[in-house]
Amino acid sequence: MSAPGVVFRARALARRYRMGEVEVRALAGVDLDIGAGELAVVAGPSGSGKSTLLHLLGGLDVADRGSVEFEGRDLAALPERERTLVRRRRLGFVFQAFHLVPVLSALENVEWPLRIDGVPAAECRRRAAEALAQVGLAERTAHRPDRLSGGERQRVAIARALVHRPAAVLADEPTGNLDSATAAAVVGLMESLRRELGTTFVLATHDPALVERAGRRIRLSDGRVVEDTGAGAAP
Amino acid sequence: MIFFALALRNLARNRRRTAATLGVVAAGTAALVLTAGFVRFSFDGLREAMIHGGLGHLEVATRAAVEAHGAAALDRPLAAALADWRPLRERLERLPDVAAVGANLQIVGLAQGADGASASFVGVGVEPDRERAMGFETKLRRGAGLADAAPAEGEDEVLLAAGLAATLGAAPGDVVTLLAAGESGMLNALDVRVAGILSTGVAELDTRYLEVHLATAGRLLESERVSNLLIGLDDTRATERALAAARAALAGSDPELAVTPWTERALFYEQVQNLYRGIFWFLGAIVFVLVVLAASNTLAMTVMERVRELGTLRAIGTGRGQLAALILAEAFWLGLLGALAGGALGLAATGALNAAGLRMPPPPGAVDPIDLQLAYVPEAFAGAAILMVGVLLVAALAPIARAVRLSIVEALGHV
Amino acid sequence: MSERAPRLPVWSLAAVVTAATAGAAGGAGADPAALLAATDLFAAAPAELRLALEVGVEGRGERSPLELWRRGDQLALVRFLAPAERGKFVLRRDGETWFLAPGARRPVRMGGSFRLHGGAALDDLLGLSLARDYRVAAHEERRGVATLDLEAVAPGAAYPRVRWVVDAARRRPLRAELAARGGKALRTVEFRSWLDAARLIPGELAVADLVRRVKLVVRFLEVEARPVPEALFDLDDPSARTALEER
Numbered sequence A: 001m002s003a004p005g006v007v008f009r010a011r012a013l014a015r016r017y018r019m020g021e022v023e024v025r026a027l028a029g030v031d032l033d034i035g036a037g038e039l040a041v042v043a044g045p046s047g048s049g050k051s052t053l054l055h056l057l058g059g060l061d062v063a064d065r066g067s068v069e070f071e072g073r074d075l076a077a078l079p080e081r082e083r084t085l086v087r088r089r090r091l092g093f094v095f096q097a098f099h100l101v102p103v104l105s106a107l108e109n110v111e112w113p114l115r116i117d118g119v120p121a122a123e124c125r126r127r128a129a130e131a132l133a134q135v136g137l138a139e140r141t142a143h144r145p146d147r148l149s150g151g152e153r154q155r156v157a158i159a160r161a162l163v164h165r166p167a168a169v170l171a172d173e174p175t176g177n178l179d180s181a182t183a184a185a186v187v188g189l190m191e192s193l194r195r196e197l198g199t200t201f202v203l204a205t206h207d208p209a210l211v212e213r214a215g216r217r218i219r220l221s222d223g224r225v226v227e228d229t230g231a232g233a234a235p
Numbered sequence B: 001m002i003f004f005a006l007a008l009r010n011l012a013r014n015r016r017r018t019a020a021t022l023g024v025v026a027a028g029t030a031a032l033v034l035t036a037g038f039v040r041f042s043f044d045g046l047r048e049a050m051i052h053g054g055l056g057h058l059e060v061a062t063r064a065a066v067e068a069h070g071a072a073a074l075d076r077p078l079a080a081a082l083a084d085w086r087p088l089r090e091r092l093e094r095l096p097d098v099a100a101v102g103a104n105l106q107i108v109g110l111a112q113g114a115d116g117a118s119a120s121f122v123g124v125g126v127e128p129d130r131e132r133a134m135g136f137e138t139k140l141r142r143g144a145g146l147a148d149a150a151p152a153e154g155e156d157e158v159l160l161a162a163g164l165a166a167t168l169g170a171a172p173g174d175v176v177t178l179l180a181a182g183e184s185g186m187l188n189a190l191d192v193r194v195a196g197i198l199s200t201g202v203a204e205l206d207t208r209y210l211e212v213h214l215a216t217a218g219r220l221l222e223s224e225r226v227s228n229l230l231i232g233l234d235d236t237r238a239t240e241r242a243l244a245a246a247r248a249a250l251a252g253s254d255p256e257l258a259v260t261p262w263t264e265r266a267l268f269y270e271q272v273q274n275l276y277r278g279i280f281w282f283l284g285a286i287v288f289v290l291v292v293l294a295a296s297n298t299l300a301m302t303v304m305e306r307v308r309e310l311g312t313l314r315a316i317g318t319g320r321g322q323l324a325a326l327i328l329a330e331a332f333w334l335g336l337l338g339a340l341a342g343g344a345l346g347l348a349a350t351g352a353l354n355a356a357g358l359r360m361p362p363p364p365g366a367v368d369p370i371d372l373q374l375a376y377v378p379e380a381f382a383g384a385a386i387l388m389v390g391v392l393l394v395a396a397l398a399p400i401a402r403a404v405r406l407s408i409v410e411a412l413g414h415v
Numbered sequence C: 001m002s003e004r005a006p007r008l009p010v011w012s013l014a015a016v017v018t019a020a021t022a023g024a025a026g027g028a029g030a031d032p033a034a035l036l037a038a039t040d041l042f043a044a045a046p047a048e049l050r051l052a053l054e055v056g057v058e059g060r061g062e063r064s065p066l067e068l069w070r071r072g073d074q075l076a077l078v079r080f081l082a083p084a085e086r087g088k089f090v091l092r093r094d095g096e097t098w099f100l101a102p103g104a105r106r107p108v109r110m111g112g113s114f115r116l117h118g119g120a121a122l123d124d125l126l127g128l129s130l131a132r133d134y135r136v137a138a139h140e141e142r143r144g145v146a147t148l149d150l151e152a153v154a155p156g157a158a159y160p161r162v163r164w165v166v167d168a169a170r171r172r173p174l175r176a177e178l179a180a181r182g183g184k185a186l187r188t189v190e191f192r193s194w195l196d197a198a199r200l201i202p203g204e205l206a207v208a209d210l211v212r213r214v215k216l217v218v219r220f221l222e223v224e225a226r227p228v229p230e231a232l233f234d235l236d237d238p239s240a241r242t243a244l245e246e247r
Helices: A050-057 A080-090 A106-115 A121-134 A150-162 A180-197 A208-213 B002-013 B015-055 B063-069 B086-093 B128-133 B162-168 B214-221 B236-250 B267-305 B307-315 B320-356 B378-395 B397-404 B408-413 C008-020 C032-038 C122-126 C239-246
Strands: A006-019 A022-035 A039-043 A065-070 A091-095 A168-172 A200-205 A216-221 A224-228 B058-062 B098-112 B118-126 B139-143 B157-161 B175-181 B187-199 B209-213 B228-233 B257-261 C048-057 C064-071 C075-080 C089-093 C096-100 C134-142 C145-152 C161-167 C172-179 C185-196 C201-209 C214-225
Touching: A006 A050, A006 A200, A022 A050, A022 A065, A022 A200, A022 A216, A022 A224, A039 A050, A039 A180, A039 A208, A050 A065, A050 A168, A050 A200, A080 A091, A091 A150, A091 B307, A106 A121, A106 A150, A106 B002, A121 A150, A150 A168, A150 A180, A180 A200, A180 A208, A200 A208, B002 B015, B002 B320, B015 B228, B015 B236, B015 B267, B015 B320, B015 B378, B058 B063, B058 B236, B063 B257, B086 B098, B086 B228, B086 B236, B098 B128, B098 B162, B098 B214, B118 B128, B118 B162, B118 B214, B157 B162, B157 B175, B162 B187, B175 B214, B187 B214, B187 C096, B209 B214, B228 B236, B236 B257, B267 B307, B267 B320, B267 B378, B267 B397, B307 B320, B307 B408, B320 B378, B320 B397, B378 B397, C032 C134, C032 C145, C075 C239, C185 C214
Parallel strands: A039 A200, A039 A216, A091 A168, A168 A200, B118 B209, B157 B187
Antiparallel strands: A006 A022, A006 A065, A216 A224, B058 B228, B058 B257, B098 B118, B098 B175, B098 B228, B139 B187, B157 B209, B175 B187, C048 C064, C048 C214, C064 C075, C075 C089, C089 C096, C134 C145, C145 C161, C161 C172, C172 C185, C185 C201, C201 C214
């Protein structure tokens, strides 16, 4: 069992990929605790294992060795159906390329996690509108992603990640496709939501500006943690 | 349902491909609907031709006669014929749905032409006025029909089927002699004047068939009996009801009487029906395969194109079943919209073909060409629509299997 | 539709004529051929005769009265005597069989289409003369009963094989089995009594059709050897026959 207040606990986490003939060691034994309400930034150059770490933390992938506990549950030990439910109800995801559904409006994109969980349509709409208002997009709910700017799209993605009040949001290069001003605004938004909602944020990035602002900094190199500014502690 | 809405929007993403798939589904539907229309047209045409060509809707004969040679026999033994049939006829003619009841006396024998040529025949003694009331059509080729009134002795007339007339070398006005065995088995012969040449509509029967007045048949067979009573109804659709009414009316008769509907006597109809059914199912199978191939290709491409999106949906908690439902919903729309379009197409094509006034070659066993009038078969429209939706759902299976097996991580990284 | 022969009478005619061509027995010989010749009713019958007989189905009461006129072995006339059948004749002439009825001005030839069940046509039966058309293939005699196995001399006979069972001592037939080529019996004729045994005139015989499972009883009432005018057999001129009716 994790200690109280610990949302993510990784132990000896390792993952290899086979890319053609070459076997890539993405993670080579990572130990990590991330507490509730933390905003942790996973930094490191490309190929250092940031995305892999987020995938494993979010139950999108299963480690070769080691374990991930999320809210005290070993994700690898859960059946796929259960893991899907954990992602649907307890986790939020934000991706570098936003990954919105292009044929759905901003509001419909945000509604999706509620819709697939059987929440009544009216409540879905209300909560999605609230979430969009929280990210400052109350006026753009009916727009489809292709009518929104990059920053707006990422804000829609953040609203989608938060609409169901998850315990944690995993964001993989959330500012990677944004200019620096927009990036700063997006990060500022996450920071304020973290404070407001108490949601844990784990951000993978190699944006130095973002890394500098992080309260908790985990630096990866070649699949290993080479720096952790405050293991297990809330800022 | 958000899945249905999303599915519809997804289909609108690649309009050209969706339109092509809808085209295939619509063409398949239209083909089925048109085929069903043609089959129904053929069935109905054949049915009415058989009923009004002499089969009648219902037949009343003694149970013994029916059991002797089967329901469709043209050579009922005279020993099992109906004796005191006129009161029986009156009772039957009072039943609802009944247009008229005509007596038949079947004859099997030998016909001899003026120059001595002879041929065996199967013949029927009929009541021309009753046949007319039943809507029976005698397809006269030459000459005149039989007079309504019973002919006086020495003035008997006959209608020869074309093939039989040719064998006998007989033309209207000629005298032919009929030889047949009567009730006791005793032979009799009778001169009859050829009033006209007819066609039965069935090539094989045309070489052996003839028709005389019931009185002539009775004179030849030296019998007052009749082989059966044919009941003509106002509408073929009333067959079941009238059958029940006739059976109830005749229950407990002595000798026991059997009422047989036309369906059991038209063996040929059943064969043709089976033939057409086979063709229909064969065509249906082809359409099925074509549509499955086209649609599963389309659906597979929509899955391929949206790998990253599907991965995202899975990542944020969409279950495998929900993903399957999403793709099934797309398949459903393709099937439904395609079927609707195909139904409209089939309707339009049916109207156009019917308006074109095409003539069809004679159906199997028949003699005359027929005007093509495809039927509108509501069940076929409904059936084709259901079939198409089903076909599309089947076509979705492989793409679905692919989609739900996607690795989320690989799908997210997919470009 | 099968080619269905008219039922009883045509069938019976075969039996009638087969049986009715009775006559005086020839000289008695010891060998099978002589025995056959001595028991051949057809050959024994007078060249010209009138024969009155009745035909009925065994076990049923009604019998049809008939009259048979014969002149030589090419001309035969069957006249139906029942009131309802008056004016009807079956005429055999030069190997052809014709049916005549009051309703038909011209005779109707009953050709091959009037085949009888068992495959025999009327034509063949009317000409059945054992001594003329068959040869003895085998014979056996036991306790005075001779069994002659006959084979048709001419190809295409109605009955390629005939088993002819005779009372050897009294020189009269007992039974005939008319069979197909393979030996399957199609019909049996059983001589039950004799009107004039010495002249081979049967009294009653039973003819069984083994295929249709019908047994006819033919009863000879009177045989009269007398001149028979050829005009009776005229196909085109019915006057002599009409005269018979008016007699």
